[in-house]
């Protein structure tokens with residue numbers, strides 16, 4: 001297989017070049033030469049994602065190879081043809097030349113009159129033995145057709161591709177096919193955002209919701225109010241990450257200049273992607289309030305937050321602040337030509353408004369019922385401003401509380417209920433439920449998922465989601481204008497992890513957003529996914545590997561020196577091959593069919609195969625020896641029943657550079673459980689623990705649910721019980737601080753009289769905020 005890779009920057013600049021003119025001849029690339037001499041690759045079936053509305057097979061094939069011409073009729077078609085050849089040239093070994101002639105052979109792009117009632121994004125793609133014709137009534141439709149054809153070719157990575165004859169007629173199910181990126185919690189460069197936009201365009205996602213302001217950072221230059229980025233654009237991270245070696249603050253900064261934003265907007269527009277900027281009002285405002293305290297509610301300075309979660313800082317609802325916000329929106333409108341501005345409205349806890357005599361007097365003066373009504377009053381005023389400037393307001397579903405602004409569109413994130421309510425009252429809705437479409441949730445239960453929320457948002461879960469709730473009446477259903485996945489980045493610090501979280505799950509998002517419900521088919525999707533992975537590689541995207549690899553569940557028998565091992569693939573691919581002799585699994589290795597009973601020590605390697613090829617870049621490997629029967633870690637332990645919600649996979653705060661550990665911990669009540677631990681011959685329980693910042697903003701009622709066991713020793717103790725309400729089995733005092741590497745290793749002697757099998761419930765006593773101890777590994781130590 002040829003892997004033809006480009007750098008991100010090269011891809012972005014190449015696309016710029018071809019968009020500059022109406023036609024372009026793309027230089028032949030050298031990497032194509034060896035493949036050009038090879039046999040053409042036969043495409044057996046269309047692997048397009050999202051799956052088109054209709055595909056009719058026909059007789060014969062058409063060969064696309066060097067020498068195939070690309071022709072366009074009209075200026076708009078020429079622009080699309082140039083984008084197509086440019087993208088193909090940079091991402092595959094196929095270097096095709098555009099030609100303004102009229103002949104019908106080769107690949108032709110042309111605009112046709114619109115059919116009555118047709119979607120403005122519809123297209124037809126006709127592959128016949130004499131040529132390929134891409135037709136649409138609009139440039140956007142033509143672009144969608146070009147992306148389908150690019151997919152067929154880029155899924156192969158060959159210099160000659162034989163496509164089966166077929167006719168595709170295609171149009172989207174939803175007009176809003178969105179992805180949200182949080183640039184506030186962690187900052188993403190313009191080049192990185194362009195890579196995401198390229199990937200979105202190739203999968204027909206057309207709406208990029210850009211979360212530009214939050215408690216932890218204000219990321220958009222506003223020329224009237226320079227301190228928003230000067231002050232609000234930098235925060236001091238909590239813990240060790242916030243201090244340089246010399247003790248000075250290690251600031252985390254970033255913002256987009258207006259020039260950069262115009263560049264991104266133009267880049268998106270060329271790919272038929274509309275950007276929806278978000279300015280969060282009245283909550284998630286701490287960075288703005290730090291910059292302009294007079295527009296906050298509390299006296300005195302603050303700084304951009306280093307706490308994740310719900311922070312209490314609100315904008316002031318008075319007239320001067322509304323004018324300030326209108327000043328911000330005036331510049332936002334000037335930068336973003338799209339019809340919508342997202343005004344936030346989420347998670348605005350009203351503590352500061354409740355405590356402020358001035359705000360309470362304002363509520364009375366306005367004759368309003370309460371703080372919710374005040375929020376609604378503010379948002380209605382901002383909606384009026386947006387409407388006067390020919391823009392529409394969209395907000396998170398909390399904007400329903402206190403009364404929706406009259407024309408508002410609702411983005412339903414706390415489930416689908418807000419969306420149902422808004423659609424029932426005639427408001428447009430975008431479905432983005434957090435429990436299904438938040439991509440900061442991990443995609444598998446594998447230990448090597450990066451930090452995030454470890455409740456799983458698997459590919460299957462996304463794929464199964466239907467944005468139109470069954471309980472809506474037919475006339476209400478048309479208000480569901482689309483669907484969106486959201487990528488919050490509190491726990492996503494690096495570009496590598498951002499790609500891991502977005503891809504390949506973006507493929508399932510694209511299909512639920514575009515494909516008609518009756519054409520959705522998960523098994524068929526799995527067959528098309530390997531070609532999509534090839535396309536991600538072609539776009540230089542380092543997609544996540546975990547869902548493509550093998551998950552292992554083990555059941556230990558210490559006495560028998562044995563493990564029973566269950567293997568599975570998180571996506572549901574069935575062809576798992578394994579070895580136990582240290583060799584790499586191949587398509588001819590033993591097939592996994594039923595749990596394996598393995599005698600320790602052993603070494604197990606497994607991989608998933610599709611069509612005879614491995615899905616993941618590397619096989620999964622496990623060493624199962626006597627020591628492994630005696631250890632568990634934060635990923636292989638269960639959470640205790642009293643742990644409650646808010647399980648997180650949190651990253652360590654050091655070292656400043658280089659890899660950091662992460663920890664699974666329920667932050668309300670950190671506690672880890674080893675069910676059925678076999679304690680025969682065990683003399684002590686050894687724990688390795690780290691210490692990380694406790695940096696969460698929680699609602700007061702949630703904060704009240706936090707629980708620590710009471711400390712006895714000066715700095716608390718590590719305690720092991722048999723069952724969380726049971727007797728203490730082992731206990732060891734904690735030191736005041738961690739060792740130089742940020743960890744401690746302690747041995748807790750096992751009290752006599754412990755049962756041979758116990759449910760080890762493990763906690764650190766004492767409230768150590770603003771830090772907390774977190775378990776990394778626990779080992780049963782035998783007396784010998």
Ligand code: ACM
Nearest residue numbers: 346347396413434
């Ligand atoms: C949200 O997740 N706070 C919209």
